[in-house]
Amino acid sequence: MAEESRVTWRQAWKPDLKSCPWIPLPVSENQFWLKSHFQSDSMAISIFDGVHVWSESNTVEDVSAKTKLYNPNVEAPVSKVLQHLKECLQFNSTKGQLRVHPKDGDRKLLLEVTSNLTGGVPFKWKFETEKKTEETISEEITFPLLCMVSELIQREKALVSLLKRKDSEIDDMRAGGAKASRKYLETVPFNHKGFQQERVQSKSFEELVKKRGQNCFDTEGQTLYKEVMVTSAWIDRPQHENNFAAEGVAETLPVNSDRGKESPSWANKVPPSLLPQDATTSAGSSPAGSRNSSPRKSFSPGKLEEQQTELLRREALQRKLEEAKQKQEAKPKKKKKKLF
Structure with a gap:
């Protein structure tokens, strides 16, 4: 029943910027990450540089005004402008060029987008994001990463347990006379401690530390981050949503x-x-003496x-x-x- 309630809730739940995953933003030698949330009449983005978070939200009126300011020769519906910006900010997108530079010290961060529309018409845009509080960093960076690391540790333990069972199965088959059809398919029993020691001493581990976690939000990292944020929203949902979901009538x-x-x-x-x-009878005019003419009736289930x-x-x-x-x-x- 609880699982059904969660499925019902998720079908009715609407994602927001907080639940969107971070993606690498390769704009300079410095590493930035970006998250964005687009709807038909609004958009919001956040930028993270490893220390601070900056954000900006735009309504349909804001988008319309900015379009006239930055692209006076462009005439297009707001929905089309939003769709184009969304494509420019997607993971591994090649539709536009991005540049980031600070404004007013580190209080604001500008993200400039330059691209071409259909027919080669030039298009430019500026996101003027403002610095957020430490609470935002905790909610959207620290807490999700701690959950992600905890989940990955649990997954490693589950995989190690599975490998041990596989080794036991192979040993049992070998004891019965079974052999691999090819020599290169043969394996030795898995050594967990040896595997961990080998990984931390490898060149790839050293390179990972040098890059300071730039690959944290690759495709798999983005998926896990989103699942953490969605689950967090489910846990922190208002009580009335819990009641409705449990009855299977969420959003009703x-x-x-x-x-x-x-x-x-x-x-x-x-x-x-x-x-x-x-x-x-009490809602309208009642005849004289009607109050005591009949006993009060109870309201049945x-x-x-x-x-x-x-x-x-x-x-x-x-x-x-x-x-x-x-x-x-x-x-x-x-x-x-x-x-x-």
Whole structure:
């Protein structure tokens, strides 16, 4: 049941910049790492130099204004500009050239992007990131790396145990007269301590230390970092999300405190047919002497279930109406000139 709840939660959970993995940013002799999160109407990035973290977020209005400032001759929808920037900042991307330099001492860090659009039209952009607090470094660097190292240690232990069982299986087969079909396929029993000693004395280990962990966020490192951050979000999720996920109805009931929007006035109303008799009569004008004419009726569990079902139906209908309205408003307007 817990695993099903986690799957349900993850299907409804929306990633943010914090959960995005770091990628190497080869812009100079100094090593930088970058993480970015793009949506159809916004974007956010963070840069890490091994000591500090800088971040910037842009809304659709910010992106539109910057497009006019840096590329006055470019006419394109915001969504297309965001898509182009996303492609320029992807891991191992060759679509653009990147440069980083400080501003106002180390309080700000500028990331400049230069590239060409369709047809060879020049395009440039500047991210003006601001220095973050030590708490951000702890949450997005220190804590995830500690979790990653702990997980890799656990994986090594599991693999060593598996190798020992494989060696026992091979020994058993050899005792029964089995042999490898090729000489080069034969192996000696695995020696864990010898393997560790060999690794720390190897040239590759020395080179790894010289590079100061530049390869930490390769493809495998990015995947593990993301899994750590997603699991952390699952553990730290609000209690109401835990309750909804456990019932298999995550994202079904709206949480007004999180969304900052009030539900329609009728959303929390129960149909008169589902109310107790005394509640329906007290809502309107009642004839004289009706208060004591009949005993008060209790509200049965069956009626409560009917109320909850009706509320869910109405709230689902309201969400469908809102989504349809958002899709209608999000339809892109026709452009006379398209550069993408």
